[in-house]
Amino acid sequence: MLNRVWFFFFLISFIFIGYQALSGRADVLNLAVDGVFKSAKTSAEIAVGLIGVMTLWMGLMRLGEKAGLIAYLSKISQPLLSKLMPEVPKNHPAFGSVTVALTANMLSLYNASTPMGIKAMQDLQSLNSNKEVASNAQIVFLALKCSSLSIVPVNVFLLRAQFGAEAPADIFIPILLASFCSTIVALFCVAVAQKLSIVNGVMLIYIGTLLTVFLGVIVYLLTLSAHQLGTFSGMAGNGALLLLIFSFVLIAGFKKVSVYDEFVEGAKEGFHQSIKLIPYLVAMLMAIGLLRSSGVLEYFISIIADLASFFTSDLRFIDALPTAMMKFFSGSGAKALMIESMQHYGVDSFSGRLAAIFNECTETTFYILAVYLGAVGIKEGRHVLACSLIGNVAGIIAAIFVCYWFYGTVLEKNGFY
Numbered sequence: 001m002l003n004r005v006w007f008f009f010f011l012i013s014f015i016f017i018g019y020q021a022l023s024g025r026a027d028v029l030n031l032a033v034d035g036v037f038k039s040a041k042t043s044a045e046i047a048v049g050l051i052g053v054m055t056l057w058m059g060l061m062r063l064g065e066k067a068g069l070i071a072y073l074s075k076i077s078q079p080l081l082s083k084l085m086p087e088v089p090k091n092h093p094a095f096g097s098v099t100v101a102l103t104a105n106m107l108s109l110y111n112a113s114t115p116m117g118i119k120a121m122q123d124l125q126s127l128n129s130n131k132e133v134a135s136n137a138q139i140v141f142l143a144l145k146c147s148s149l150s151i152v153p154v155n156v157f158l159l160r161a162q163f164g165a166e167a168p169a170d171i172f173i174p175i176l177l178a179s180f181c182s183t184i185v186a187l188f189c190v191a192v193a194q195k196l197s198i199v200n201g202v203m204l205i206y207i208g209t210l211l212t213v214f215l216g217v218i219v220y221l222l223t224l225s226a227h228q229l230g231t232f233s234g235m236a237g238n239g240a241l242l243l244l245i246f247s248f249v250l251i252a253g254f255k256k257v258s259v260y261d262e263f264v265e266g267a268k269e270g271f272h273q274s275i276k277l278i279p280y281l282v283a284m285l286m287a288i289g290l291l292r293s294s295g296v297l298e299y300f301i302s303i304i305a306d307l308a309s310f311f312t313s314d315l316r317f318i319d320a321l322p323t324a325m326m327k328f329f330s331g332s333g334a335k336a337l338m339i340e341s342m343q344h345y346g347v348d349s350f351s352g353r354l355a356a357i358f359n360e361c362t363e364t365t366f367y368i369l370a371v372y373l374g375a376v377g378i379k380e381g382r383h384v385l386a387c388s389l390i391g392n393v394a395g396i397i398a399a400i401f402v403c404y405w406f407y408g409t410v411l412e413k414n415g416f417y
Helices: 002-022 027-067 069-084 093-106 110-125 136-146 154-162 172-194 201-221 226-254 259-276 278-294 296-308 317-327 331-345 350-361 365-375 384-413
Strands: none
Touching: 002 027, 002 278, 002 296, 027 069, 027 093, 027 110, 027 226, 027 259, 027 278, 069 093, 069 201, 069 226, 093 110, 093 136, 110 136, 110 365, 136 172, 136 365, 136 384, 154 331, 154 350, 172 350, 172 384, 226 259, 259 278, 259 365, 278 296, 278 365, 296 317, 317 331, 317 350, 317 384, 331 350, 350 384, 365 384
């Protein structure tokens, strides 16, 4: 899978760069070369940054296992996950690590999300009979990971508050609807490919519980001022991380676990794992760097604009579309484009709001798959890329419709474009 994707990125980049160079745009060659070397540098910087984070969280995850917390989380999530991952044995630690990884993702705990996700992939890999081909359970996990379901996207709320949004959290429901659509579509695609039954009482109970939590959070956030939202953002994120850290260490200590020795053993694994990721990061980011500098994304967006013009004259969504396209490849690049949209069009404009929604309802799919599959040595991802991308596209389409539904007419009447 990644072999074909990687080759396609190079082929399409070569065609676009060659065409522009022959058309007299000599600067595209400089941009392409800069893109290659910058991507190599970025890969090393990401890997070095991951060393500390991976070492920390792999050590803590080992303490969580020894303390029995991972097993406890397994019991909570097992009724749902066992329906999605029927080949995972009852009470297997993979249920717990998958739960922790997905929870970190939904709570936007970015520092913890990657190492926890890799730990989940490792636990699922221990059950994989063919170590070079992704198992059904791993595909389900990655599809959910790439669908970007977000419960409390406080980071984007805080950013909107900093840019002077009147109600920074008022995009919560659109984000929830768009990301929920992305998750459901990705899960449906996996279910079709793997012949899973996802319409059952257990699934409805879990979805109902999540929606209740979502609504409770949004009701509270809508009562906060911009300053209070910033305070809540810091307290919620930092508080969740500290609670997790203290819980793992203290409970393990009370259970007579050799906390220091066990942490070090887990941390060693995290260190070696982060080093192993460098070749995969360099390979994928180099291809992405060429794709960005070749102008492929801009050309693709122009095609979408031309097609959309046949159906509507309101093309405001095109202004925010670069954020959605970039998010497939780069989180930092998408964030920069989102900020640019907020600055250029206004944080409360249609385009500014939609860019923020795009940033939260899509995920860095190619980066995630390269890192997670590479971390456990998987070479063939089967249908995981197709299911993940279909889910992301569904999230983008849903975000556009929801944004027009919530803000299109109101903002148009008030002169916000």
